[in-house]
Amino acid sequence: MSEPPPWQGSLSKRIQVRVIAALGYGLVAALCRTLRFQVEGWGHFETAAGSDRPPIVVGWHGRLLALGYGFRRRGLFIITSQNFDGEWMARILHRLGHGTVRGSSSRNASGALREMTRLMRAGHGTAITVDGPTGPARRAKGGAVWLAKATGSPIVPSHAEARRAWTLRSWDSAQVPRPFSKVAFVVGEPLWVDRDADEAGLEKARLELEARLEALRRRALELVGRQET
Numbered sequence: 537m538s539e540p541p542p543w544q545g546s547l548s549k550r551i552q553v554r555v556i557a558a559l560g561y562g563l564v565a566a567l568c569r570t571l572r573f574q575v576e577g578w579g580h581f582e583t584a585a586g587s588d589r590p591p592i593v594v595g596w597h598g599r600l601l602a603l604g605y606g607f608r609r610r611g612l613f614i615i616t617s618q619n620f621d622g623e624w625m626a627r628i629l630h631r632l633g634h635g636t637v638r639g640s641s642s643r644n645a646s647g648a649l650r651e652m653t654r655l656m657r658a659g660h661g662t663a664i665t666v667d668g669p670t671g672p673a674r675r676a677k678g679g680a681v682w683l684a685k686a687t688g689s690p691i692v693p694s695h696a697e698a699r700r701a702w703t704l705r706s707w708d709s710a711q712v713p714r715p716f717s718k719v720a721f722v723v724g725e726p727l728w729v730d731r732d733a734d735e736a737g738l739e740k741a742r743l744e745l746e747a748r749l750e751a752l753r754r755r756a757l758e759l760v761g762r763q764e765t
Contacts, residue, residue, distance in 0.1 A: 552620075553627065554627070556624040557628050560624060560628050561628045561631045564605065568605040571713055571716070572717070572718045573719050573720075574719070574720050575606075575722075576721070576723070576759065577722050577725075580723045581723050583726070589656075589688055589689040590660055590687075591661045591662075591690055591692045592661070592683055592684055592687075592689050592692065593607060593612055593661065593664075594664050594665070594666045594691055594692070594693055594749070595665060595666070595694045595749070596665060596695065597667050597668035597671075597673070597708040597710070598709050598710045598711055599697070599710075600665055601710070601713070602698065602713060603663075603694060603696050604628075604632055606694075606721045608632040608633050609633035611633065611634070611635065611660060611661060612634050612635070612661045613635040613636065613637055613662045614634050614637070614664070615636070615639050615648050616629065616637070616638060617639075617669055618638045622638065634663070635655075635660065637651045637652055637655070639651075649683060653683060653686050653687055657687065664679055664680045664683070666745065666749070671707045671708060673708045673709060674749070674753075676749065678738060678739075678742050680745065681738050681741040681745060684727070684729035684741070685729045685730070685733050685738065690728050691727040691728075692724070693723070693724040693745060693749050693752055695721075695752040695755075696719055696721045697711075697719065697720050697760055698717045698760065699717050699719070699760035700718075701713045718760055720756035720760045722752045722755050722756050724748050724749075725748075727741065727744060727745055727748065729741045
């Protein structure tokens with residue numbers, strides 16, 4: 537993936553973005569190369585990616601680091617915020633082989649979803665942190681199920697959990713795996729949303745997605761030998 541379009545910030549902010557992105561990618565790549573991934577269910581993603589409908593990969597915001605690395609070089613398009621933090625994050629994601637679409641649940645949400653729909657109809661897979669960008673944590677919002685209805689594509693739930701990690705004091709309790717830690721990377725069965733689903737049908741699909749993500753989280757905790765949190 538090429539770099540994102542030039543950001544319309546001040547010169548000093550643009551310099552900061554480039555420095556943070558370069559250092560951030562270097563740290564992420566160096567850390568993740570030390571991790572011992574135990575992958576379960578990868579065939580679900582491969583099956584979805586090999587179909588005539590590109591997948592919508594979803595996960596919780598707090599596990600974005602490990603998930604972003606685990607799905608690297610797959611050409612997935614991810615929504616990032618239209619601000620300073622979103623800019624350097626977009627550049628790191630591009631270096632991991634992802635594309636980006638600008639928007640959030642609070643700003644340009646409908647425009648971002650329309651762009652995601654256009655990309656998917658052109659054959660590109662997408663990825664969404666379904667409780668982002670501001671939570672509440674581990675409560676799925678409706679963007680992924682709406683996108684699945686609009687495109688006819690399957691939603692592929694995923695989760696990553698480290699045996700040893702730093703947990704940030706953020707709304708999503710973001711996890712940064714410690715070097716050389718074991719990481720369980722689990723992928724669930726695709727979830728399909730009826731193209732004729734009404735509001736009640738979309739809500740049912742949203743709740744089912746939330747339940748599947750929680751089941752994957754519990755399975756990942758089991759694989760790394762950690763207690764339920």
